[in-house]
Structures are given as structure tokens and as C-alpha cells.
Amino acid sequence: MTAASKAAPGTAAPPALEVRGLTAGYGGREVLSGLDLALPQGEVLCLVGHNGAGKSTLMKLLFGLHQPEAGSIHLRGRAIQPRPDAMAREGVAYVPEGRGVFPGLSVRENFALALWSAGLEKVEGEARTEEVLKVLPRIREFWTRRAGQLSGGQQQMVSVGRALLSRPSILLLDEPSIGLAPKTFQDLMTPIRELQQRLGMSILLVEQNVGEAFAVSDRVVVMKSGQVIFRGVPADLADHARLMEMF
Template sequence: MTNVEVGLAPAMAVEQLAAGYKGRNVFEGLSLKLYTNEVLCLIGHNGAGKSTLLKVLFGLLPHNAGVIRFHGREIKPTPSEMAGHGVSYVPEGRGVFPGLTVKENFALALWSAKIQGQDAERRIGEVLEVLPRIKEFWQRRAGQLSGGQQQMVSIGRAMLAEPSILLLDEPSIGLAPKLFQDLLVPIREYQQKRAMSVLLVEQQVGEAFSVSDRVVVMKSGELIFEGVPGDLADEGKLMGMF
């Protein structure tokens, strides 16, 4: 048991979960816990089932067997329900509307969440405080931004909901390690300030481990390792799992 688990109930948990596509399971018998106020890093080779799991947790893909619990209560997720529970999801590939300005992307996210007036202004201010570089391209169309800038906007939009749980699917795609680290550090600070839970699916393990409390390795639909980042400091041990 790691320190983050002591005395804490899971924010989300899956038990004997099975899911996949076109009648074929990507994983089955999967059990995993995401605790309150932790960053859990999920790593594994391409096709291991990591992104599929996030889609199931957010309700974008139904599960075929098993149980999903939210703070101990069994649920069958849908995107609207999970958003209502305070769960935000940032998909792989940057979920922005390219024809809209960054300001308009934020406004659309707030409108869809029925957040208005002073509350909306407050939330925008808090996000811009965490990710201040967004101010530099606030009036530019999202499609004209660099990959790193689009990723900031995508994550910023998710943070507008003040989530208790944030599901991040490979935010490093297209980013240099330094840019990725610059993005992760303020998110880690925000997570700790708000006692938020983060499930981070990532390939750039060095940068991801530096902001993670626990790490889980998935291989071919199975969880083959669970521990803390320091357990995988030996690169040879880590590479042997892929």
C-alpha cells in the first residue's frame, strides 16, 4: 500500500471490467483504483487498452462486464453524467474547435456546462492563473496554434469545470519533453491545491513520473505492475515490461 492510499477511499474504481470494440474485448477482468488527491500514471505499449479504459470511464464506450464505482457508488457512465459528477476528459489529439478563437472555445465550454456570469469569469481567471501563457493567444483561432498551445487550451477547457477527477489521454503527443514538463508542472500544482484526482495516460514516462504519485503498467489488456515511480527508476526493468 502506498502512502496516498492510507485512509482514503477511491474516487473511482473498476472491478473485473471488460470492454472493447465490435464484440472483441480489449481488456477483461481489469480492476483498478484511482484515489482522491493523487496522480495515477497509466503506461503501456500502443494498443494495450489505456485509451479504451479512459473512454469507458467517461462513458464514451460501454463496458461489457464488471463494475465502475464513483466514490463507492456503482454507476454506468455517460458523458453528461460524468461531467455532472465533476469528471473532465481530455482526449488524445487535442479537443479544440479549430475555427474558434481560444476565448470562444472557453465560452463554448462554459455555455455547455451552463456556467454564466461572475462564476464563469472567476473560472476563466483561475485557469489563466494556472496556465498564464494562454493569455498570449487568447484572441487567436485554435487551429492556428502550435501543438503545445492547443494542448494548453484543451486542458484549460477541461479545468473550467473545476473537476474533481481529470482524465488525461497522452497530453505529450507532438510536444518536446521540455514543453511537456512545462505543461505538467502547473497542472500538478493545481491538482494538489484542489485535491483533484488525475488519471494520466502517457508515453513520456520520465516527465510523467515526476508529477505522479503511483504508476500502473498495462500490457495487452492486463495490469502487470502497480507501484510508485521510484520502483521503475531502473530503465532496464521498465523496458522489460514492454
Template sequence: MSVSIPSTATPAPAMAVRGLRASYAGREVLAGIDLDLADGEVLCLIGHNGAGKSTLLKILFGLHPADAGEVRLRSRALKPHPSLMARDGVAYVPEGRGVFPGLTVKEIFTLALWSASLDAGEGRARIDEVLELLPKLRDFWTKRAGQLSGGQQQMVSIGRALLSRPSILLLDEPSIGLAPKLFQDLLTPIRAIQQRRGMSILLVEQNVGEAFAVSDRVVAMKSGVTIYEGKPADLADHAKLLTLF
């Protein structure tokens, strides 16, 4: 009689990179990055300007080519492309918001639903879900994005990404131009839905105080390589944190 033994193998990460290298105009930006984003975790990526953090996110979503290395999505090696990543449950919020200034918030959301080929009923359900998470969107629902403040535009950009109900969310510097309180107002509902759905988030952020409060793990980059990995609590000593920048 055979007896089955429960597997003790470590689950495959939601997303992983191995030996990733990339450059801009002949200058190396990533110099062999290895990184895992686990299922259901918020991983905060920190480092000085030019460390390669934003480039890494662009590669993961297919917006910049890698020179070498491998990207894996749930154990499957692939060549990232925006339409492919979106289809497979990856959403990306770029640095600088990237909203259409001439469209109203409602029109931006409608366009996102149309591009996802969702029917009217499902689209309405998705919008209601996002408005429940980010209720302040209702206050400027019919305003053009170009008339909104930086914080409001960032909320629109994040809300648009959440419409797709992603399993992996790539967030690039969401605090830029925001007061700490506004940034906290954005992160709190995102953390809530992340925990409820088991979503994985890779967060690139300089505002480490607020970002660490919602993160499970921290990785620091410097000059295109990773130099530190640990828990946010391990960096409570500011002197230790400053050595990473």
C-alpha cells in the same frame, strides 16, 4: 459510558473499476481490469500501444461501453455518461486535443462555460483562474485553434477541462506531438493545482520521464490487463521499466 473508537477503515477511492471488460469490433481490449484511483493522487497508467489504456479512459467518461464489470465513483456504482460524469466533477482531455479549429480560444472557453450553465460573473472568475494557471493562453487568446501549434492546442484542451474545477481529471497522452520542455510546462501547473485542490488525476502517458516526476503511483497494462503497480521511484532502473512494454 460508551467510548467512540476512531475508524481505521481505508477511505473509498475517488474512482474504481472492478472486472472491467471491453471490446472493439469483437476483439477484446480490456480483459477484466481492477483499478483504484485514490483521492488526491496522480496515477500514471503506462503500457504498450494497444494495451487498452485509452479505452479505459473512454469507458470511465462514458464514451465507450463496457461489456462487463463495474465503475464506481466515490463508492457509488454507475453507468458512465459524459454529462453525468461532468456533473459529478470528472473532466476528460482526449488524445489528439479535440479543439474546435474554427473557433478562437476565447470562444472555446465561452462555449464550455455556456454548456456548464454558469453565469457571467462565475464564468469570468473561472477564466481568470485558468489563465493564472496557464498564463501562456493569453498570448493566443483571440487566435483560432486551428492556427495554433500542437502544444498550444493541448494547453487549450487542458485549460477548457480545468474550467469545470474537476475533482477527477482523466488525461490521455497529453505529450503527443510536444517537445519535453513544452510537456513539462503543461504538467507543472497541473500538478500545482492538483496538490492545492486535492484533485485526483489518471494520466495515460508514454513520456514516462516527465510523467513519473508528477505521479504518486504507476500502473502498467499489457494486453488488456494490469501487470504491475508501484511507485515511480521503483522504476528508476530502465531495464526494469522496459520489461513492462
């Protein structure tokens, strides 16, 4: 895992990831407009907003899958131009919306492919696999089954597990609860939260299931039409009616 930059005594650590004045869109249609947002080191930031608010676009920009039209992106205080390979080397992992698995391969083969792609030797790969299976032990139950035969919740566990193989210090999770029952989402996120707190990982969680997501988050940001309209902590939005009023 890439270690997070340490701040000098008496100074605050820079954000794990930060965007300043970020503007981006598709085919001339603006999606993000001068966005300012920071993911604090060692915290879970939950990003919520209506469909089309720009949340998934932001995630793609942070991982280098889309390019901004204006503004800057900073990794641990350093301005960067993200590319997927470079972000992976910097300890950033991205789990996109939907099921990021190879359906024709078994779960074991999905893991093996991720390890091969990362260039890890057999012994190191086995060690990392065991680490992930300790965090998400239910994966053992369907280890030899084809990923395409799994339920949505099982596929999501595999997708997140593959991301954890890289021992990320920053994890980008885009709508992990899609298609999942609340209990299944809890089964997925509770051990991730425990791992995050133990290792000091930084997580940006885009999520519509606010009740379950707030339970594992330190801070909340609400987006609307490509801009931030609220920053706070989950307790600020304990009355979900207040959140609904923002839209």
C-alpha cells in the same frame, strides 16, 4: 467543484474511481480483460503500456463514451453506469488523446463555448476563466488567435484549460504529451501538478513519456494486453530498463 466523499474517522477514503473485473472491446475483439484498477483520492496515477494495451479504451469507459461487456465502475465507492453528462456533473473532466479544440474559433471563443455548454452565468464564467489563466498564464499570449493556428503545445494547453473550467475533482488526461517537446510538456504539467496538490484533485494520466510523467505522479500502473501487470510508485521504475523488460 464536486467535493470528494470524506471517509469516516479511522477508515480509508474510497478510490476516486475504481474498476472491478472490467471487460470491454470493439466488434467482438476483446481489449480489456477482467481489469481491476483504482485511482486513489487526491493522487496522480500514471498509466503506461504499449499501444493497444487498452489505456484509451479504459478512459472512454470511465467517462461513459464506451460501454463495458462485464465488470463494474465505481465513483467514490458507489457503483455507477457512466454517461458523459452525468460524469461532468460529478466533477469528472476528460481530455481525450489529440487536440480537443475547435480550430475555427479563437481561444477566447473556445472557452466561451465550454462555459455556455456548462450553463454558467457571465460573472461565474469570468471568474472561472481567470482561475484557469492563473494556472496556465501562457494562454493569455494567444487568447485572441484561432485555435487551429496554434502549435500543438498551445492547443493542448487550451484543451486542458477548457477542462479545468469545470473545476473538476477528477481529471482524466489521455496522452497529453503527444507531439510535444519535453519542455513544453513540463510547462503544461507542472502547474497542473501544483493545482492538483493544492486542491486534492485526483488525476488519471495515460502517458508514454514516462520520464516526464513520473515526475508529476504519485503511483504507476503498467498495462499489457488489457490487464495490469505492475503496480507501484515511480521510484520502482527509475531504471527504465525494468519497464522495457515488461514488454
